[in-house]
Amino acid sequence: MNYEYYTSNQNGQDDYGLKYINEQGYGLICKDYKLEFPPQHQDTQPGMEYLMKPRPIFNNPYYRAAGKLVGKVAIITGGDSGIGRAVAVGFAKEGATIVIAYYNEHKDAEETKNFIERLGGTCILLSGDIKETSFCDKIVEETIKQFGKIDILVNNAAVQYQQKSLLDITDDQFDLTMKTNIYSMFYLTKRALKHMLPGTSIINVTSITTFRGEPELIDYVTTKGAIVGFTRALATNLADKNIRVNAVSPGVFWTPLQPACWEAEKIPTLGSNAPMGRAGHPYEIAPLFIYLASDDSSYVTGQVMHINGGEYKG
Numbered sequence: 001m002n003y004e005y006y007t008s009n010q011n012g013q014d015d016y017g018l019k020y021i022n023e024q025g026y027g028l029i030c031k032d033y034k035l036e037f038p039p040q041h042q043d044t045q046p047g048m049e050y051l052m053k054p055r056p057i058f059n060n061p062y063y064r065a066a067g068k069l070v071g072k073v074a075i076i077t078g079g080d081s082g083i084g085r086a087v088a089v090g091f092a093k094e095g096a097t098i099v100i101a102y103y104n105e106h107k108d109a110e111e112t113k114n115f116i117e118r119l120g121g122t123c124i125l126l127s128g129d130i131k132e133t134s135f136c137d138k139i140v141e142e143t144i145k146q147f148g149k150i151d152i153l154v155n156n157a158a159v160q161y162q163q164k165s166l167l168d169i170t171d172d173q174f175d176l177t178m179k180t181n182i183y184s185m186f187y188l189t190k191r192a193l194k195h196m197l198p199g200t201s202i203i204n205v206t207s208i209t210t211f212r213g214e215p216e217l218i219d220y221v222t223t224k225g226a227i228v229g230f231t232r233a234l235a236t237n238l239a240d241k242n243i244r245v246n247a248v249s250p251g252v253f254w255t256p257l258q259p260a261c262w263e264a265e266k267i268p269t270l271g272s273n274a275p276m277g278r279a280g281h282p283y284e285i286a287p288l289f290i291y292l293a294s295d296d297s298s299y300v301t302g303q304v305m306h307i308n309g310g311e312y313k314g
Contacts, residue, residue: 036278037254039264045159047256049081049108056254057281058086059115063093068294070095073147075139075192077101077130077184078157080109082255083205086282087154087289088112092121094290097147101126101139101157101188105256130157130184131176140191150195152293155185155227156205160220160261174219181223185230198242201293204231208251208308217261228304235302244301246292251308253280274309 038053049056074091078084079100088098089112098116100123102109109125116123126142128135143150158181163169189202196202207224209217228247235245252258252271258279259267271279285307291297292305306314 037258037267037270039267040259041262041264041267042256042260045161045260046078046103046105046157047081047258047260048105049085049256050111052254052256052259056082056086056256057283058082058286059089060283060286063090063283063287065093065095068094068290068296069152072096072151072293073099073143073149074152074154074293075099075101075143075150075188076154076156077139077188078103079154080105080112080125082257083250083253083282083285084154084156085112086286087156088123089115089119090283090286090290091152091293092116092119092123094294095121096152096293097121098123099126099139099143099147100124101128101130101135103127103129103157108256130188131179133187136184136187136191139188140195144195149197150192151200152203153189153192153196153201154203154205154289154293155188157181157184158205158220158223158257160217160257162216162261162263163218164216166218169219177219178223181220182226182230185227189234193238193243196243199295199298200243201297202234202243202245203289203292204245204247206231206247206249206304208249208306208312211249211306211312211314231304232302239301244292244297246297246300246302247304248285248288248292249304249306249308249312249314250285251280251306251311253282253285255282271309274311276309278309280307280309 074096076084076088079088080102092098113123126139204227206227209221210224214221231247
């Protein structure tokens with residue numbers, strides 16, 4: 001990389017891309033990296049997409065659907081925004097009926113629902129706390145009540161909190177992260193599985209952080225590692241029933257989790273470590289979920305699919 005020193009207020013320049021600032025107010029800026037995201041931070045988890053600048057790109061207008069999911073019903077946790085939103089839109093384009101389970105991001109959820117309905121699709125919203133078994137019951141019960149079946153389950157909801165040291169992670173934070181990211185996956189999958197027939201698909205979302213060991217997301221990485229094990233064991237357990245279970249491992253994507261987690265100064269260089277030199281946008285990962293949800297992947301189970309701009313090669 002080609003870097004140059006500059007002062008943070010030199011000629012009125014923005015601080016976008018600043019790697020760090022020392023006591024004198026000097027820093028390093030990368031001249032070869034396209035600066036796409038200005039510094040920003042949100043104080044709530046899992047973050048609000050409508051507050052992000054720029055907004056993530058969740059729709060590819062050039063995508064040509066082929067009816068791969070016509071007649072199928074898909075539950076997507078965290079489907080209101082980020083990767084979940086892009087997956088919901090992609091599934092809807094392919095003909096699926098969408099059930100979005102989300103926490104409290106009501107504006108984002110309504111935007112996603114409205115977009116799907118403009119495409120001619122069907123989408124219902126269910127708001128609640130995925131950590132609670134009662135909400136997991138509600139998700140499954142409402143889906144069966146309204147649509148009679150579950151063909152696809154996407155376990156996507158998660159939280160992550162930046163902490164410099166293990167000593168900074170409180171017991172309460174660890175408990176919250178574990179229950180949101182992995183307990184909820186167990187709860188919801190167990191309940192949905194009773195209604196899933198041969199040929200159906202479960203897709204869990206893990207993370208590149210599991211494979212590279214992100215040092216400031218220790219509790220989050222722990223949950224994402226557990227998801228890999230859960231996926232592989234469940235896939236083997238359900239193989240004779242022809243229910244496929246796979247995981248997607250995203251690299252750095254521009255989603256609400258990023259400003260909700262990281263300090264503002266880290267945002268401009270998100271994705272700069274990837275060989276492709278940038279973060280991904282949600283629309284770029286949605287086709288992989290479509291593949292795993294459709295009959296195109298009829299002989300694929302127990303796999304972890306990586307999409308990260310070349311940063312990790314698994």
